[in-house]
Amino acid sequence: MTSLSTLGWTLKDWQTAHQTPQGYAYLTELIEQINQATDCAWISRLSLTQLQTDWQALQERREQGEALPLFGVPFAVKDNIDVAGWITTAACPAFAYLAEKDASVVQHLKQAGALLIGKTNLDQFATGLVGTRSPYGAVPNSFNPEYISGGSSSGSASVTARGLVPFALGTDTAGSGRVPAGFNNIVGLKPTRGWFSIQGVVPACRSLDCVSVFALTTADALQVAQILGQKQDLEDAYSRQPPAATPTRMPERPKFAIPAQLEFFADPFAEEAFAKARAELSRLVDWVEIDFSPFTELAELLYQGPWVAERTHAIGELLQQAPEQIESTVRSIVTKGSDYSAIDCFAAEYRRQELARMIQHTLSQVDALVVPTSPRIRTQAEMQQEPVLYNSQFGTYTNFTNLADLSALALPAPFRADGLPAGITLIANAWHDFALADFGQRWQAHLALPLGATGQAFQPAAEDVSTLAPGAVRVAVVG
Amino acid sequence: MTSLSTLGWTLKDWQTAHQTPQGYAYLTELIEQINQATDCAWISRLSLTQLQTDWQALQERREQGEALPLFGVPFAVKDNIDVAGWITTAACPAFAYLAEKDASVVQHLKQAGALLIGKTNLDQFATGLVGTRSPYGAVPNSFNPEYISGGSSSGSASVTARGLVPFALGTDTAGSGRVPAGFNNIVGLKPTRGWFSIQGVVPACRSLDCVSVFALTTADALQVAQILGQKQDLEDAYSRQPPAATPTRMPERPKFAIPAQLEFFADPFAEEAFAKARAELSRLVDWVEIDFSPFTELAELLYQGPWVAERTHAIGELLQQAPEQIESTVRSIVTKGSDYSAIDCFAAEYRRQELARMIQHTLSQVDALVVPTSPRIRTQAEMQQEPVLYNSQFGTYTNFTNLADLSALALPAPFRADGLPAGITLIANAWHDFALADFGQRWQAHLALPLGATGQAFQPAAEDVSTLAPGAVRVAVVG
Numbered sequence: 010m011t012s013l014s015t016l017g018w019t020l021k022d023w024q025t026a027h028q029t030p031q032g033y034a035y036l037t038e039l040i041e042q043i044n045q046a047t048d049c050a051w052i053s054r055l056s057l058t059q060l061q062t063d064w065q066a067l068q069e070r071r072e073q074g075e076a077l078p079l080f081g082v083p084f085a086v087k088d089n090i091d092v093a094g095w096i097t098t099a100a101c102p103a104f105a106y107l108a109e110k111d112a113s114v115v116q117h118l119k120q121a122g123a124l125l126i127g128k129t130n131l132d133q134f135a136t137g138l139v140g141t142r143s144p145y146g147a148v149p150n151s152f153n154p155e156y157i158s159g160g161s162s163s164g165s166a167s168v169t170a171r172g173l174v175p176f177a178l179g180t181d182t183a184g185s186g187r188v189p190a191g192f193n194n195i196v197g198l199k200p201t202r203g204w205f206s207i208q209g210v211v212p213a214c215r216s217l218d219c220v221s222v223f224a225l226t227t228a229d230a231l232q233v234a235q236i237l238g239q240k241q242d243l244e245d246a247y248s249r250q251p252p253a254a255t256p257t258r259m260p261e262r263p264k265f266a267i268p269a270q271l272e273f274f275a276d277p278f279a280e281e282a283f284a285k286a287r288a289e290l291s292r293l294v295d296w297v298e299i300d301f302s303p304f305t306e307l308a309e310l311l312y313q314g315p316w317v318a319e320r321t322h323a324i325g326e327l328l329q330q331a332p333e334q335i336e337s338t339v340r341s342i343v344t345k346g347s348d349y350s351a352i353d354c355f356a357a358e359y360r361r362q363e364l365a366r367m368i369q370h371t372l373s374q375v376d377a378l379v380v381p382t383s384p385r386i387r388t389q390a391e392m393q394q395e396p397v398l399y400n401s402q403f404g405t406y407t408n409f410t411n412l413a414d415l416s417a418l419a420l421p422a423p424f425r426a427d428g429l430p431a432g433i434t435l436i437a438n439a440w441h442d443f444a445l446a447d448f449g450q451r452w453q454a455h456l457a458l459p460l461g462a463t464g465q466a467f468q469p470a471a472e473d474v475s476t477l478a479p480g481a482v483r484v485a486v487v488g
Numbered sequence: 489m490t491s492l493s494t495l496g497w498t499l500k501d502w503q504t505a506h507q508t509p510q511g512y513a514y515l516t517e518l519i520e521q522i523n524q525a526t527d528c529a530w531i532s533r534l535s536l537t538q539l540q541t542d543w544q545a546l547q548e549r550r551e552q553g554e555a556l557p558l559f560g561v562p563f564a565v566k567d568n569i570d571v572a573g574w575i576t577t578a579a580c581p582a583f584a585y586l587a588e589k590d591a592s593v594v595q596h597l598k599q600a601g602a603l604l605i606g607k608t609n610l611d612q613f614a615t616g617l618v619g620t621r622s623p624y625g626a627v628p629n630s631f632n633p634e635y636i637s638g639g640s641s642s643g644s645a646s647v648t649a650r651g652l653v654p655f656a657l658g659t660d661t662a663g664s665g666r667v668p669a670g671f672n673n674i675v676g677l678k679p680t681r682g683w684f685s686i687q688g689v690v691p692a693c694r695s696l697d698c699v700s701v702f703a704l705t706t707a708d709a710l711q712v713a714q715i716l717g718q719k720q721d722l723e724d725a726y727s728r729q730p731p732a733a734t735p736t737r738m739p740e741r742p743k744f745a746i747p748a749q750l751e752f753f754a755d756p757f758a759e760e761a762f763a764k765a766r767a768e769l770s771r772l773v774d775w776v777e778i779d780f781s782p783f784t785e786l787a788e789l790l791y792q793g794p795w796v797a798e799r800t801h802a803i804g805e806l807l808q809q810a811p812e813q814i815e816s817t818v819r820s821i822v823t824k825g826s827d828y829s830a831i832d833c834f835a836a837e838y839r840r841q842e843l844a845r846m847i848q849h850t851l852s853q854v855d856a857l858v859v860p861t862s863p864r865i866r867t868q869a870e871m872q873q874e875p876v877l878y879n880s881q882f883g884t885y886t887n888f889t890n891l892a893d894l895s896a897l898a899l900p901a902p903f904r905a906d907g908l909p910a911g912i913t914l915i916a917n918a919w920h921d922f923a924l925a926d927f928g929q930r931w932q933a934h935l936a937l938p939l940g941a942t943g944q945a946f947q948p949a950a951e952d953v954s955t956l957a958p959g960a961v962r963v964a965v966v967g
Contacts, residue, residue, distance in 0.1 A: 215834070215838055216834065216837060216838070216841075243845070243849065246838070246841040246842040246844070246845040247841060252731060252732075253731075253732065253733070254732065315830040315833070318829070318830035318831045318833070318834055319834045321831055322831045322834050322835055325831070346830065346831060347829070347831065349829065349830030349831075350797070350826070350828065350829055350830060351794040351797035351825065351828030351829060351830060351832055351833040352797045352800055352801045352804070352825060352826065352828075353830055354794070354797070354830040354833040354834070355694070355695065355797055355798045355801050355833070356801055358695060359694055359695070359725070362695075362725040362726060363725040365725070366722070366725040370722065
């Protein structure tokens with residue numbers, strides 16, 4: 010795949026290419042390659058024939074003078090997000106249906122001229138943080154196939170990390186848009202809940218679900234986020250609009266919180282990598298240590314509390330009629346939702362509210378909290394031994410986020426000594442998405458790590474990429 | 489009781505009296521009277537001895553230069569609100585406990601110099617809209633004792649309507665702070681959820697509960713509200729702060745919504761009274777008719793959905809250990825909370841969110857919705873026939889309010905032809921409390937009805953009451 014001309018292209022690379030007549034040739038090269046490859050990151054892919062049709066429609070819109078900021082930019086979406094005319098599987102063939110209508114987020118991207126090239130694999134029903142719970146295959150880590158990709162948005166993270174698309178959509182209820190970003194050296198933007206519509210997305214925990222964005226750079230993730238969040242969706246009852254004033258920048262030298270208690274589940278590489286990240290961050294920020302126990306308690310509530318009943322509700326019919334069609338680990342988790350009463354539900358909701366309030370108060374005193382995106386990584390083989398326990402460990406630094414109504418941004422960070430990625434995540438109160446992205450851009454420029462798993466060099470935002478000739482391959486910088 | 493010097497005094501009347509040395513004499517007269525009377529509106533009352541102690545402490549604070557805007561102003565609180573050193577019963581002797589600490593709202597009022605003179609009767613555990621569900625007696629309507637007072641804040645409404653106190657605190661989950669205001673010709677301010685702390689209040693549905701204010705005038709209710717809502721309470725996880733900009737005024741000629749479908753449950757007096765109110769309102773506002781079905785569906789969700797499990801949770805221990813100590817109708821309602829599962833809970837929550845979004849969208853297009861406070865009233869005897877059905881009818885225009893996160897203000901309105909009161913309620917989106925109160929003041933000035941059940945004349949805000957001599961009784965205007 011390294012021969013692909015568009016390998017690791019960012020939004021700007023694609024936008025530049027489409028200012029020349031060669032744009033379409035790049036797209037056909039890409040579609041041919043993804044259709045030839047055996048790649049379990051994809052569940053379905055755009056055909057060359059469909060590309061021709063889509064391209065023609067796009068060209069007509071451009072000729073009619075439509076503003077198309079993402080004209081011809083290829084993207085992928087997780088296969089729990091509806092695209093009109095495509096099958097939505099949620100990684101469960103027995104659940105699959107033909108979507109008649111685009112999800113709101115897909116509609117926004119198509120309106121902006123972006124071109125969907127495929128739908129991606131996931132932990133079934135977005136239940137998992139691992140990337141192995143799918144009948145379409147376990148998505149390998151893009152750096153070392155013995156390791157997991159992370160999930161549940163495994164496929165979207167993989168095709169972004171490998172530079173096939175400049176961005177892809179995931180979903181993030183418990184960390185599904187961040188853990189795989191951390192394991193694959195890319196950016197995962199988990200927006201404030203309700204900023205992007207979830208209309209047309211298969212629910213996991215409908216009261217908590219978010220659509221998320223993977224990209225190679227923070228700048229690209231932010232540009233996509235602005236398109237996705239442009240207006241409130243009246244069809245999505247959980248859609249919200251930002252308040253009048255939201256912070257867009259961080260101070261020149263921000264104050265970051267760091268957990269006083271850090272857990273790596275005995276992974277020395279992860280611990281060392283986070284220490285490196287912390288040392289690099291120290292050049293840019295001031296620190297304050299915080300008590301992490303309210304975050305930990307809230308994280309545990311998500312899977313050990315009644316919110317799992319939302320998952321049970323979402324697939325109730327299938328669970329009753331054909332439970333054997335559900336992946337066994339997913340089934341064992343989701344059936345537990347029936348054990349909880351409404352009284353349990355309110356008791357947990359009261360505690361959630363108390364913990365959320367404490368957390369929001371803590372975060373109101375800093376510019377962001379920084380955590381490892383995931384405390385450690387595992388091999389595919391290890392996951393077969395402990396599919397539930399290890400999975401739950403991955404959510405140590407993510408599970409609490411939507412329960413406490415926070416914004417989050419998973420970022421690349423210095424690599425582990427064994428060559429695997431080890432991301433960090435910035436977390437702040439609701440509607441701090443822009444401020445987090447502001448710092449994310451500084452951080453990526455500071456580290457200048459290669460993009461995803463492509464080996465392509467990070468280009469600072471100011472770079473003029475218009476001189477990049479088609480077919481040119483940038484000099485790879487080894488991280 | 490008509491010989492009481494302070495009958496129907498407003499805040500300003502009390503404030504004026506306390507600028508003279510006679511203030512204490514008025515208080516002793518009041519305390520003597522309430523302690524002599526047989527009056528099931530009270531569950532406990534201030535003793536003369538305690539008055540002396542409290543008065544002395546207040547005087548010392550005044551001498552030390554403390555700002556005490558409510559210096560010596562008597563008030564009452566519903567007996568599900570804690571006051572340090574007083575028993576909290578929630579109208580259930582088996583549940584009663586000695587409160588060690590003031591509820592936050594009581595603390596705010598005491599800080600402002602207000603003087604608690606008693607704790608008031610209620611539908612047990614604030615479960616009811618009727619005023620009859622209490623072992624301390626059924627509170628009679630202040631205009632005709634054959635009729636109900638409304639509830640659950642029956643006692644607080646009664647002592648306010650009868651002019652014993654200028655204001656009293658109630659609580660309002662489903663309408664408990666509005667229905668009794670409507671049945672007794674007083675103002676009931678149901679704030680935006682979270683504006684006033686619920687710390688120290690016995691939970692009914694903790695995720696929905698509000699403390700509410702009864703007063704004879706909107707101006708007084710608003711003054712008390714400003715004291716209660718002065719700051720966010722970090723001890724109450726559900727406490728919220730108003731956003732930076734909240735509407736404080738209504739346009740000169742506001743646009744009001746009115747339900748296209750109006751239900752009075754075959755009470756021609758109620759229907760006629762609302763028509764009169766509408767005719768009077770037409771002089772001040774423009775109208776738009778709206779589809780009321782989302783409001784009705786949401787109202788029904790409250791008691792026919794899993795939120796009743798919050799009530800079950802709140803008194804779970806008593807329900808297990810001594811169910812026979814719970815009032816029979818209340819018990820039959822509250823035990824139903826155990827029937828719901830967590831899955832029911834989330835299914836109802838999704839529908840709640842959808843309906844709330846529709847309602848909020850509708851209300852964003854008008855200045856307020858106006859409804860009858862309650863569709864009709866009943867006699868005590870009727871309530872014994874149908875204690876549950878008739879009670880649920882009272883909530884037709886109130887039950888949806890907290891589920892949809894709205895603000896509301898119950899106001900006096902033209903009387904029924906049978907001489908009973910028939911209030912109206914203004915409803916708007918969250919944080920429109922001040923705008924509603926702005927119109928409420930105009931409306932009361934427009935109607936100039938006598939205050940509560942006191943027969944005392946309404947005095948426009950601009951009136952200088954400083955010339956009112958102690959013992960003077962204003963000319964009564966019969967409504």
